[in-house]
Amino acid sequence: MEKLVIRGGKRLEGTIPVSGAKNAALPLMCAPLLTDEPVTLENLPRLADINTLADLLNHMGVAITIAAGQGGRIRGRSLTFSAAEINDTVAPYDFVRKMRASIIVLGPLVARAGEAIVSLPGGCAIGNRPIDLHLKALAALGAEIDLEEGYVRASAPRGLTGGLIRFPFASVGATENALMAATLAKGTTTIENAAREPEIVDLAKCLNAMGARITGAGHETITIEGVDRLHGCTHTVMPDRIEAGSYAVAALMTGGDVFLEGAVAHDMGAILDKLREAGGIVEEKADGVRVKAGAGGIKGFNIVTQPFPGFPTDMQAQFMALATVADGASIITEAIFENRFMHVPELCRLGADITVTGASATVRGVQKLKSAPVMATDLRASMGLALAGLVASGETTVNRLYHLDRGYERLEEKLRGVGADVDRVPG
Ligand SMILES: CC(=O)N[C@H]1[C@@H](OP(=O)(O)OP(=O)(O)OC[C@H]2O[C@@H](n3ccc(=O)[nH]c3=O)[C@H](O)[C@@H]2O)O[C@H](CO)[C@@H](O)[C@@H]1O
Numbered sequence: 016m017e018k019l020v021i022r023g024g025k026r027l028e029g030t031i032p033v034s035g036a037k038n039a040a041l042p043l044m045c046a047p048l049l050t051d052e053p054v055t056l057e058n059l060p061r062l063a064d065i066n067t068l069a070d071l072l073n074h075m076g077v078a079i080t081i082a083a084g085q086g087g088r089i090r091g092r093s094l095t096f097s098a099a100e101i102n103d104t105v106a107p108y109d110f111v112r113k114m115r116a117s118i119i120v121l122g123p124l125v126a127r128a129g130e131a132i133v134s135l136p137g138g139c140a141i142g143n144r145p146i147d148l149h150l151k152a153l154a155a156l157g158a159e160i161d162l163e164e165g166y167v168r169a170s171a172p173r174g175l176t177g178g179l180i181r182f183p184f185a186s187v188g189a190t191e192n193a194l195m196a197a198t199l200a201k202g203t204t205t206i207e208n209a210a211r212e213p214e215i216v217d218l219a220k221c222l223n224a225m226g227a228r229i230t231g232a233g234h235e236t237i238t239i240e241g242v243d244r245l246h247g248c249t250h251t252v253m254p255d256r257i258e259a260g261s262y263a264v265a266a267l268m269t270g271g272d273v274f275l276e277g278a279v280a281h282d283m284g285a286i287l288d289k290l291r292e293a294g295g296i297v298e299e300k301a302d303g304v305r306v307k308a309g310a311g312g313i314k315g316f317n318i319v320t321q322p323f324p325g326f327p328t329d330m331q332a333q334f335m336a337l338a339t340v341a342d343g344a345s346i347i348t349e350a351i352f353e354n355r356f357m358h359v360p361e362l363c364r365l366g367a368d369i370t371v372t373g374a375s376a377t378v379r380g381v382q383k384l385k386s387a388p389v390m391a392t393d394l395r396a397s398m399g400l401a402l403a404g405l406v407a408s409g410e411t412t413v414n415r416l417y418h419l420d421r422g423y424e425r426l427e428e429k430l431r432g433v434g435a436d437v438d439r440v441p442g
């Protein structure tokens with residue numbers, strides 16, 4: 016098991032190229048299940064989660080090849096997904112347990128093949144994460160849903176029918192499943208209280224390029240006119256706003272000045288607002304975002320995580336790391352997941368002063384963090400610890416690097432490129 020060794024205290028300066036977004040790439044990789052023609056996705060990040068989903072798609076009969084003339088080091092991989100035939104509509108437990116997002120194969124599979132049998136993903140470190148909204152959405156389109164021996168079976172042998180889906184909560188994954196399923200349903204589907212995340216917009220863009228008729232993505236109500244068939248297309252995965260936000264925090268924490276090449280400010284509104292509130296100077300440019308530390312140091316701030324356009328839960332741990340070295344107190348409330356504070360005791364091991372009461376953490380900034388071996392049980396918590404390590408005195412070890420490899424492409428290389436003293440070492 017590899018770990019990350021960080022010798023803190025370096026000021027970060029330079030350019031970090033932003034990779035394709037994990038959370039856009041995963042649903043986009045499921046879209047080719049909807050057509051027998053090849054779909055090429057450009058700018059796919061090299062991440063463990065992408066490989067896990069590729070293995071699952073492969074298992075279902077999707078041929079995945081490296082797209083010709085592509086695959087530059089910075090621009091990410093281009094892969095072509097060809098689901099000429101789907102020869103297995105089962106997503107087995109062994110794949111789904113590795114990555115919860117595997118549930119997004121459900122909608123496209125039932126829409127195209129009339130049946131999908133997907134292992135129930137169960138909870139994970141950050142919360143229970145039920146899939147009731149995914150199932151209700153498919154049922155609203157006429158799918159019959161059964162739960163058997165840890166698997167969900169969705170069937171619609173005569174095809175899906177458009178309908179009204181009203182989500183009580185704007186779930187990202189359930190919106191993605193509903194969106195993909197509805198593209199091939201007979202008639203019109205309306206999704207109310209749809210998730211508005213930029214990754215939903217990116218997915219709708221790709222589906223429309225495949226011949227779908229989707230309007231309203233990025234808004235509360237999405238309308239989908241079903242079509243008989245979809246065709247192939249080439250689509251470029253959007254830049255990762257969470258990766259960009261994480262490195263933006265690194266720039267501010269280290270008193271640095273970093274250009275996040277390719278970051279899209281428009282998709283990062285709440286993150287950039289909070290960076291400014293914390294004392295950062297943010298310049299929004301056509302080709303990226305520059306973040307530098309202001310003269311007044313880091314100021315305390317308050318956060319409540321919310322669905323987009325609110326502050327993203329996937330940035331909560333990183334901003335908590337920032338708050339640990341702020342001047343004054345910050346209150347951070349996690350309102351999306353019930354157990355997303357696993358980084359708190361680990362940050363405290365580095366000298367942070369944090370008190371948790373229910374869903375809120377009060378963080379009192381300290382003068383200095385001190386190194387320690389730390390360990391987290393999820394992706395963003397691990398990033399929060401890595402950020403803390405960048406400013407802690409001495410050598411901080413972040414164990415279980417595989418969490419970071421789920422969502423951060425070439426992490427140590429990118430950090431070293433702007434001056435951090437970071438190594439990946441065997442555990
Ligand atoms: C691969 C991917 O894109 N993952 C992101 C996606 O996860 P994911 O799509 O799983 O997140 P959701 O938006 O669905 O979940 C938000 C909340 O809704 C609840 N819920 C969700 C579905 C459901 O059927 N029933 C239910 O109760 C969840 O338990 C959670 O409390 O959005 C989250 C919220 O922005 C991010 O943290 C994840 O990084």
Ligand SMILES: C=C(OP(=O)(O)O)C(=O)O
Binds near residue numbers: 038115329395
């Ligand atoms: C929680 C995350 O991912 P997933 O939904 O795949 O667990 C994340 O990206 O922070």
